Amino acid sequence: MYQLAVAVKEEGYIKRLADYVRSSPQGGEWRITGFTSAAALRQYMKGGYAVDMMLAAPEFMEEAFAFCAPSVIKLALVLRPGEARGINTGTEELLQYQPLPQLLREIADRRLAGKPHAAFREAGRGDGTKVAAVYSAAGGIGKTVTALNMAHQAAVSGLNVFYLNLEPYDATPLLLGGVEEEGLSRLLYALKSQPETAGDLLRKLRKQHPVLRADFLPGGSHPDERFAMTPEDAGKLLQLLRTEGGYDLIVVDLDSVIQDFHRVIFEASTTIVWLTTRDAIVRRKTEIALQYIERGWPEIREQLMNAVCWVQTRMLDGIQPDGDGRDTGRMPVTGILPYVPEWKWIQPGQLLGSMAFQAAIVMLLDKLCLKGGEAVVACGGRHPAAAGPG
Numbered sequence: 001m002y003q004l005a006v007a008v009k010e011e012g013y014i015k016r017l018a019d020y021v022r023s024s025p026q027g028g029e030w031r032i033t034g035f036t037s038a039a040a041l042r043q044y045m046k047g048g049y050a051v052d053m054m055l056a057a058p059e060f061m062e063e064a065f066a067f068c069a070p071s072v073i074k075l076a077l078v079l080r081p082g083e084a085r086g087i088n089t090g091t092e093e094l095l096q097y098q099p100l101p102q103l104l105r106e107i108a109d110r111r112l113a114g115k116p117h118a119a120f121r122e123a124g125r126g127d128g129t130k131v132a133a134v135y136s137a138a139g140g141i142g143k144t145v146t147a148l149n150m151a152h153q154a155a156v157s158g159l160n161v162f163y164l165n166l167e168p169y170d171a172t173p174l175l176l177g178g179v180e181e182e183g184l185s186r187l188l189y190a191l192k193s194q195p196e197t198a199g200d201l202l203r204k205l206r207k208q209h210p211v212l213r214a215d216f217l218p219g220g221s222h223p224d225e226r227f228a229m230t231p232e233d234a235g236k237l238l239q240l241l242r243t244e245g246g247y248d249l250i251v252v253d254l255d256s257v258i259q260d261f262h263r264v265i266f267e268a269s270t271t272i273v274w275l276t277t278r279d280a281i282v283r284r285k286t287e288i289a290l291q292y293i294e295r296g297w298p299e300i301r302e303q304l305m306n307a308v309c310w311v312q313t314r315m316l317d318g319i320q321p322d323g324d325g326r327d328t329g330r331m332p333v334t335g336i337l338p339y340v341p342e343w344k345w346i347q348p349g350q351l352l353g354s355m356a357f358q359a360a361i362v363m364l365l366d367k368l369c370l371k372g373g374e375a376v377v378a379c380g381g382r383h384p385a386a387a388g389p390g
Helices: 011-022 038-046 058-066 100-114 143-156 183-193 195-205 223-227 231-244 260-268 280-296 298-307 341-345 355-368
Strands: 002-007 030-035 053-056 073-078 092-095 130-136 161-165 249-253 271-276 308-315 335-338
Touching: 002 011, 002 038, 002 058, 011 030, 011 100, 030 038, 038 058, 053 058, 053 100, 058 073, 073 100, 092 100, 130 143, 130 260, 143 161, 143 249, 143 271, 143 355, 161 231, 183 195, 183 223, 183 231, 195 231, 231 249, 231 260, 260 298, 271 280, 271 298, 271 355, 280 298, 298 308, 335 355
Parallel strands: 002 030, 002 053, 053 073, 073 092, 130 249, 130 271, 161 249, 271 308, 308 335
Antiparallel strands: none
């Protein structure tokens, strides 16, 4: 349990913050202890109770910070920027009165910057952030549905998650909002023209969807920009999200047509969730995609295949996945996702509404170790690493 101490005069403020945290994704792992008097705060700190982060109004700062261990993250809750400088010039400030979702996001960012989610992030690539690419060689078999549900369930489990859609024809703004915005376009432009501003721009543009519970960039970009994306562009974008975003997991929703930048995403991925079905046309397209990788990227084929976890989707109850591996490079299909008839004519708001599909995604994340608190295990295409058929 992460221990957050808050010292302010207003009892109602502490109650509103505590109520909001309890209803948030962090509610299961954060505990807030509030203080409205210096005496109560002093007694608590002298008692040696555990504190991971201390938020204190200026009038409480001296008392609050004096008894904090060096490992405690200390933040000043201020009404105006610069208010804490006269008391402690080295203390980072946080505006006390701002929308609660934004306040909680800033608190979470400070937590991640100071104390990463160790049990999960030790297994990431370099900076500790995991990348899960979701790919299928055929369109219309549930790739975006799978990616969104993976992001949602990972976020619910306590991870800080970013959903990145790199499809040229990205329809997710209809589901997530921000249709008129151009978040990804602006960020890609900044990475090319003013890379030193990209981190601040990311923090300004990103939004957290109240249902998805993961961050995303509203609006996406023009299809021409996606088609023109280079491996260098993709690498810079992914690196920015990993170093500046403070994320435990980035879920990348890729287009079915393999482009040069796919290689960068695949190489950076801890896991590649590759979807297939029992349909003959889908199976053939999967074979062609594997042949393309074999011919175009022979030097990294083995690395990529070891990261692939094959999942058959649109499966009916009682039907087992194919076992011949004909469409998966002779590697076994190790997971299934159910067919949801209601999604024939999908409407906004439906993608996270199937309990059976969500349960299958939870099983998948469990096996891939893409949930909060899980330890990582090898999950390459030759290992049983996805949701099982039973």
